[in-house]
Amino acid sequence: MQVATAVRVPAPARSAKVRPLRPLLHEVGRERVSCVTCNLRRICMPVDIVDPETKALFASLVSTRVRLRKGEVLFRSGEKFTGLFAIRTGSIKTVTATDDGAEQVSGYHLQGEIVGVEGIGNDVYACNAVALEDTEACTLPFDRIETLAHEDASFQRRLYRLLSSAIVRERTVTLMVGSMRAEQRLASFLLDLSNRYQARGYSPSEFVLRMTREEIGSHLGLKLETVSRLFSRFADEGLILVNGRVIRLLDRLALSQIVSAS
Amino acid sequence: MQVATAVRVPAPARSAKVRPLRPLLHEVGRERVSCVTCNLRRICMPVDIVDPETKALFASLVSTRVRLRKGEVLFRSGEKFTGLFAIRTGSIKTVTATDDGAEQVSGYHLQGEIVGVEGIGNDVYACNAVALEDTEACTLPFDRIETLAHEDASFQRRLYRLLSSAIVRERTVTLMVGSMRAEQRLASFLLDLSNRYQARGYSPSEFVLRMTREEIGSHLGLKLETVSRLFSRFADEGLILVNGRVIRLLDRLALSQIVSAS
DNA sequence: CGACTAGTTGAGGCCAGTCAATGTTGGTGG
DNA sequence: CCACCAACATTGACTGGCCTCAACTAGTCG
Numbered sequence: 001m002q003v004a005t006a007v008r009v010p011a012p013a014r015s016a017k018v019r020p021l022r023p024l025l026h027e028v029g030r031e032r033v034s035c036v037t038c039n040l041r042r043i044c045m046p047v048d049i050v051d052p053e054t055k056a057l058f059a060s061l062v063s064t065r066v067r068l069r070k071g072e073v074l075f076r077s078g079e080k081f082t083g084l085f086a087i088r089t090g091s092i093k094t095v096t097a098t099d100d101g102a103e104q105v106s107g108y109h110l111q112g113e114i115v116g117v118e119g120i121g122n123d124v125y126a127c128n129a130v131a132l133e134d135t136e137a138c139t140l141p142f143d144r145i146e147t148l149a150h151e152d153a154s155f156q157r158r159l160y161r162l163l164s165s166a167i168v169r170e171r172t173v174t175l176m177v178g179s180m181r182a183e184q185r186l187a188s189f190l191l192d193l194s195n196r197y198q199a200r201g202y203s204p205s206e207f208v209l210r211m212t213r214e215e216i217g218s219h220l221g222l223k224l225e226t227v228s229r230l231f232s233r234f235a236d237e238g239l240i241l242v243n244g245r246v247i248r249l250l251d252r253l254a255l256s257q258i259v260s261a262s
Numbered sequence: 263m264q265v266a267t268a269v270r271v272p273a274p275a276r277s278a279k280v281r282p283l284r285p286l287l288h289e290v291g292r293e294r295v296s297c298v299t300c301n302l303r304r305i306c307m308p309v310d311i312v313d314p315e316t317k318a319l320f321a322s323l324v325s326t327r328v329r330l331r332k333g334e335v336l337f338r339s340g341e342k343f344t345g346l347f348a349i350r351t352g353s354i355k356t357v358t359a360t361d362d363g364a365e366q367v368s369g370y371h372l373q374g375e376i377v378g379v380e381g382i383g384n385d386v387y388a389c390n391a392v393a394l395e396d397t398e399a400c401t402l403p404f405d406r407i408e409t410l411a412h413e414d415a416s417f418q419r420r421l422y423r424l425l426s427s428a429i430v431r432e433r434t435v436t437l438m439v440g441s442m443r444a445e446q447r448l449a450s451f452l453l454d455l456s457n458r459y460q461a462r463g464y465s466p467s468e469f470v471l472r473m474t475r476e477e478i479g480s481h482l483g484l485k486l487e488t489v490s491r492l493f494s495r496f497a498d499e500g501l502i503l504v505n506g507r508v509i510r511l512l513d514r515l516a517l518s519q520i521v522s523a524s
Numbered sequence: 525c526g527a528c529t530a531g532t533t534g535a536g537g538c539c540a541g542t543c544a545a546t547g548t549t550g551g552t553g554g
Numbered sequence: 555c556c557a558c559c560a561a562c563a564t565t566g567a568c569t570g571g572c573c574t575c576a577a578c579t580a581g582t583c584g
Contacts, residue, residue, distance in 0.1 A: 098434070156408075164379065168380050171358050178482070260362035490532055533576100538573080544565100
């Protein structure tokens with residue numbers, strides 16, 4: 001209910017000058033920002049940028065960075081599409097709503113991931129993107145993306161891949177929600193997170209969930225009580241350790257067996 | 263179970279020369295094929311192609327057409343991505359499978375729609391596309407799409423739109439499957455079909471389902487018995503008329519109220 | 525005709541939702 | 555520092571919607 005509208009008021013002292021259009025976003029001032037030197041490059045924009053020409057192009061891709069506090073909104077559904085955002089630190093949930101008022105957490109995005117892709121062709125964003133913790137994101141203005149894509153074929157490919165991967169990912173979620181039992185969905189969710197943390201160089205067996213039980217449930221098509229019960233049951237069965245939002249996976253094999261069971 | 267593997271043997275007399283790589287597909291021989299003169303253009307490729315230069319480009323977009331009989335496969339998951347397909351007549355279901363053997367009908371595509379988009383960035387198709395009836399599809403080889411997109415900005419935009427719309431559509435399905443009750447899902451499915459048929463100039467209130475109850479159920483995350491029961495119940499309540507796969511919507515307002523209920 | 529597929533309908537069971545009580549945590553102000 | 559409150563989380567009891575199993579019908583094809 002209050003998920004999408006939970007825009008906490010930013011600390012007033014933090015930023016003196018408040019922009020009229022995006023009062024909630026704090027631009028990270030003069031800080032030098034470039035994909036070329038970014039250490040998330042291999043996850044975020046895995047294009048070969050040794051070529052000096054490409055390098056020059058890439059240097060102009062990111063204009064500014066934006067800083068969000070927990071609960072603040074990066075973009076809203078229906079807002080004019082201005083570009084993509086790459087998460088540098090922190091994490092973001094995307095919330096999709098229907099006309100009927102139904103609302104669902106459609107995505108949980110970590111460091112190095114790019115959000116906003118569903119807005120590319122339609123001129124408007126199609127979901128709300130909300131910071132789950134203090135988060136920094138690079139802005140990738142769409143005109144620059146277009147230019148770069150037009151001038152560099154490998155980047156163009158990368159952009160296509162970004163979009164089609166999003167389709168495949170959505171489809172996987174649909175399949176999971178549509179054909180799996182609750183325990184399978186949660187196990188699948190945990191293993192997916194584990195893989196993504198591992199790909200980022202973090203421990204695949206211990207991580208902190210940035211979402212509430214209710215948000216996880218919404219994402220998986222379950223109720224919060226069901227999520228809570230399943231965490232407890234997995235813990236009882238020795239598959240995981242649960243300490244609030246800190247999760248340790250003890251038996252990933254067993255979890256994957258649950259996913260593929262019957 | 264037999265959904266994806268139900269490749270009926272094509273009539274042997276129909277096509278004398280059998281291609282080695284795609285023995286199941288019948289190319290439509292010398293027939294003149296061009297987007298420029300196609301009467302599905304406004305649905306399929308709504309770009310302005312009055313400009314003579316664009317016209318020339320478009321003339322080269324579609325190379326051949328392919329003819330499928332009911333049950334034949336247009337492309338398979340894992341197969342190398344060669345391009346997109348535009349459905350000229352007939353209809354196609356896309357079936358997505360997980361590693362665990364779980365399988366789900368992920369899409370139901372009508373005349374004028376384009377399938378294969380999820381393969382664009384990944385070099386392989388990510389689902390099986392199966393003809394639900396005798397179907398003709400235009401092949402849009404990816405190299406030509408790339409060329410055209412590079413040379414014509416409005417087509418590039420159209421391509422982005424195609425991809426992002428697919429994301430949004432998938433997300434809608436996820437939301438439906440994840441947060442709606444069975445009757446809401448079926449009502450939503452029927453209304454969606456109604457709208458799409460209307461957009462194609464067909465009756466929005468009477469159409470023929472090309473999928474079995476089981477396939478519909480799979481698409482909506484339900485069992486076939488549930489789908490059947492709901493059809494009967496909607497019919498009892500005077501909302502629809504059911505005669506096998508022929509559906510007539512009697513009260514679309516009531517159906518949309520079911521969708522948005524609670 | 526027999527075999528098969530698709531669809532309908534009924535009976536019963538189970539998984540997950542609902543409602544409710546209680547515990548835990550983190551932030552705020554006195 | 556502690557009391558207090560709100561948000562988050564856990565657990566129990568119960569309900570109900572959908573699944574499962576099963577029987578039966580209708581249509582199709584060889």
